[in-house]
Amino acid sequence: MTTEDILRLALDMAGLTEVPADTAIYCPGKGIRRVLAGIDLEGAELIVAKDRGFDLALTHHPAGGAAVLHMDRVFVRHVELMVRAGVPEEAARRAVADKSFEDRITGQTRNYERLPALARLLGIAYMNIHTPLDEIGRRRMAEAAGELSADARVADLVAHFRDRFGEFRHAVSAIQCPVGDLRSRLGRVAVAHGAGTNGGYPVAKAYFDHGVDTVIYIHVSPAVVRKLTEEYEGTGKNLLVTGHIASDSLGINPFLAALREKGLEIVPLGLVPAEPQGP
Ligand SMILES: [Fe+2]
Ligand SMILES: [Fe+2]
Incomplete structure (x- = not known):
């Protein structure tokens, strides 16, 4: 599979048609067979993943690139959820206004290239899937x-x-x-x-x-x-x-199960398992 195929599967499972602003492929890969999957795969984990022969580090939380700069564009999803629950749209928009404003400003502080640049240097595919799995x-x-x-x-x-x-x-x-x-x-x-x-x-x-x-x-x-x-x-x-x-594991685990069904070898790192683990 390619990183694109993996992203597409996540969108399909989540019923989303567009890639949310907090989800990105930092370092694309193809012919992926072994995947290290976690919630926060950063510098140390990227090195371990490369060292242990993984083709892809698949992390949940946004880790760089544009995915860390525009959290306000994802936060407005709260409006959709509130409206569905009966909150009037105007009240829902007011409820996200302050945080959206703050996110727009603080996005500029992020060192967005640190981890994508490391992945490129190491030569390992690297991506994050956040909102679709949530x-x-x-x-x-x-x-x-x-x-x-x-x-x-x-x-x-x-x-x-x-x-x-x-x-x-x-x-x-x-x-x-x-x-x-x-x-x-x-x-x-x-x-x-x-x-x-x-x-x-x-x-x-x-x-x-x-x-x-x-x-x-x-x-x-x-x-x-x-x-x-x-x-x-x-x-x-x-x-x-x-x-x-x-709760993050609750959304990630079904997706990892679907990747396994596609024949990928998935090693979870720091996730809470759905089934009890052996000794
Ligand atoms: Fe999450
Ligand atoms: Fe989270």
Whole structure:
């Protein structure tokens, strides 16, 4: 397979027609057979990959080139997700405005050539696939959440996620409910994932203020938890945080399984497995 074929497969699996701004081939390759796959494959991992005879280092998080410069173009996916959940478009746009502005400005600080240049020097194919794999993970979580009734408790959703997905059972991290209460009614659920990064305070607020009772992020900052708790304590609103690496793995693993089916040898590095690993 070529790096292009691999990217195309990810887009197809995610139901996307265009390459998102946070996804790129830094150093193209063809005839790829052995792939090292991880969430953050950077300098050290590139050297190890080359040293151990891999043809491609396939990383999840954006690692260079234009993929690290335009995170604002991916963050607006939150708007689409909010609108689908019933948030009026104008309120949804307002909720992403500050962060999009910040991303546009801070993109300029990135040393975007460091890792692509290293991959070229080493002579190893190098690419990242971010939003398409997060979209796969988002759909899996949304589908599982849709299997519970609105009258279930938040704790029931945590149990259901663990039941459905080995990634959550095998992760060292736990699913947390830092805003609201595990005993609360689940109500309407929105999985706010697959949009570059979590939506912070304004996106969670927009969901809460427009009929969503339980918002799911894969990670969140303490400052956002404090602010949301202050505002929504005792209102029945909940923020469920599923854990970064477990949740990223949830979207990455089905894609790696599809690559294996195409005959590639895939070695995962630092992913949470869907199935228990042997000794
Ligand atoms: Fe991710
Ligand atoms: Fe991530």
